[in-house]
Amino acid sequence: xxxxxxxxxxxxxxxxxxLNGYEAYIVGGCxxxxxxxxxxxxxxxxxxxxxxxxxxxxxxxxxxGIKHGTVTVLVDNIPFEVTTYRIxxxxxxxxxxxSVKFTESINKDLSRRDFTINAMAYNPxxxxxxxxxxxxxxxxxxxxxxGNPSIRFEEDxxxxxxxxxxxxxxxxxxxxxxxxxxKEKSPLIKEVSIERIQSExxxxxxxxSSKLYLLKKVGLLEYIIPxxxxxxxxxxxxxxxxxxxxxxxxxxxxxxxxxxSTHYVLRRLRYDNKTINRVLILSKYRDYxxxxxxxxxxxxxxxxxxxxxxxxxxxxxxxxxxxxxxxTLNLLxxxxxANIIIQQKECFLIxxxxxNGKDLISIGVNRGREIGETLDKLLEIVIENPELNNKDELNxxxxxxxx
Ligand SMILES: Nc1ccn([C@@H]2O[C@H](COP(=O)(O)OP(=O)(O)OP(=O)(O)O)[C@@H](O)[C@H]2O)c(=O)n1
Numbered sequence: 001x002x003x004x005x006x007x008x009x010x011x012x013x014x015x016x017x018x019l020n021g022y023e024a025y026i027v028g029g030c031x032x033x034x035x036x037x038x039x040x041x042x043x044x045x046x047x048x049x050x051x052x053x054x055x056x057x058x059x060x061x062x063x064x065g066i067k068h069g070t071v072t073v074l075v076d077n078i079p080f081e082v083t084t085y086r087i088x089x090x091x092x093x094x095x096x097x098x099s100v101k102f103t104e105s106i107n108k109d110l111s112r113r114d115f116t117i118n119a120m121a122y123n124p125x126x127x128x129x130x131x132x133x134x135x136x137x138x139x140x141x142x143x144x145x146x147g148n149p150s151i152r153f154e155e156d157x158x159x160x161x162x163x164x165x166x167x168x169x170x171x172x173x174x175x176x177x178x179x180x181x182x183k184e185k186s187p188l189i190k191e192v193s194i195e196r197i198q199s200e201x202x203x204x205x206x207x208x209s210s211k212l213y214l215l216k217k218v219g220l221l222e223y224i225i226p227x228x229x230x231x232x233x234x235x236x237x238x239x240x241x242x243x244x245x246x247x248x249x250x251x252x253x254x255x256x257x258x259x260x261s262t263h264y265v266l267r268r269l270r271y272d273n274k275t276i277n278r279v280l281i282l283s284k285y286r287d288y289x290x291x292x293x294x295x296x297x298x299x300x301x302x303x304x305x306x307x308x309x310x311x312x313x314x315x316x317x318x319x320x321x322x323x324x325x326x327x328t329l330n331l332l333x334x335x336x337x338a339n340i341i342i343q344q345k346e347c348f349l350i351x352x353x354x355x356n357g358k359d360l361i362s363i364g365v366n367r368g369r370e371i372g373e374t375l376d377k378l379l380e381i382v383i384e385n386p387e388l389n390n391k392d393e394l395n396x397x398x399x400x401x402x403x
Pocket of ligand 1: 027113
């Protein structure tokens with residue numbers, strides 16, 4: 001019998017439910033990850049107690065998803081999701097079950113789950129409940145639907161993307177009937193909300209971006225990002241080569257697209273403004289030629305706004321080069337010099353000038369556009385002559401400018 005090390009708080013919840021006459025198991029991802037020797041992200045508990053019964057048993061609960069049978073139980077203020085065994089109803093929108101029916105049977109609850117490796121439950125006294133051979137599939141490194149794949153994907157079309165995400169996350173293969181069914185059902189992905197799709201795409205990119213080729217192979221990519229379908233194999237050489245960081249991966253993924261198209265696709269995929277801005281600025285300066293001299297480095301630091309994006313730009317440029325390429329060494333030296341510029345607090349942004357807009361007005365510069373133009377000129381002077389970045393010197397320069 002397998003033994004899973006369950007956190008004490010989770011064990012307390014299971015024991016409490018049992019003492020009140022109910023069954024309780026940990027279920028899904030935490031069983032899968034524990035059997036793989038990985039630390040689970042979270043511990044989900046499933047029980048035959050109804051949501052009201054769960055609320056009555058525990059001191060502190062939050063009815064987080066009562067419609068779907070989920071109650072959050074707080075143990076020492078740590079939240080755990082406890083869900084009543086359920087059989088889902090029809091998913092007419094391919095997203096949410098129209099109705100949720102509870103059941104008394106753990107086996108029925110496991111039957112409605114997506115993949116065999118996610119359809120196992122565990123109880124410290126009873127061991128692993130594994131009616132779909134999830135353990136065998138873990139050994140064989142296989143992602144296989146529970147029962148009929150077509151039905152599973154019709155219930156929730158996102159599961160097609162989840163299959164590819166798990167294959168990226170665990171480095172597993174997708175079993176043949178499951179993959180054939182994804183090929184057949186791929187148009188159903190159009191029914192799924194873009195937010196859920198984006199979240200899975202991000203995980204694929206971060207776990208193993210090379211698995212995006214599978215997305216194309218099964219026909220899903222043409223519904224999600226058709227713009228990159230044609231030259232995907234070339235794009236992936238670069239995308240796989242860059243560190244696992246979302247905006248770097250996205251910048252590489254859209255490397256053959258114009259800035260306007262990149263912006264359009266990122267908006268369509270509902271990325272947040274911070275991610276969009278980072279990808280756009282990195283895409284804009286990806287081919288910018290940075291010289292080793294401090295002035296050139298400060299100019300690009302100014303365009304990017306901070307050192308982190310500068311480091312990202314260097315990483316992007318290096319990912320396009322071989323280790324032996326002399327440009328690699330040059331880029332490393334540029335990076336070192338940028339670090340020194342930052343350490344020495346040299347000014348490359350208007351906000352770091354020794355004078356601000358208010359100071360300029362008091363010196364006599366006209367309000368409005370002239371203020372911005374003067375600050376731009378001062379910054380250009382200070383980038384070339386860092387020693388002039390103090391109030392007295394800049395005052396003198398401004399007075400000369402306006403007289
Ligand atoms: N579309 C879905 C989503 C989830 N599940 C089931 O609900 C469990 C929990 O789902 P989720 O938290 O999304 O994923 P995990 O399997 O826990 O994996 P991870 O935390 O690594 O994302 C899954 O294991 C699976 O049994 C499902 O059958 N169909």
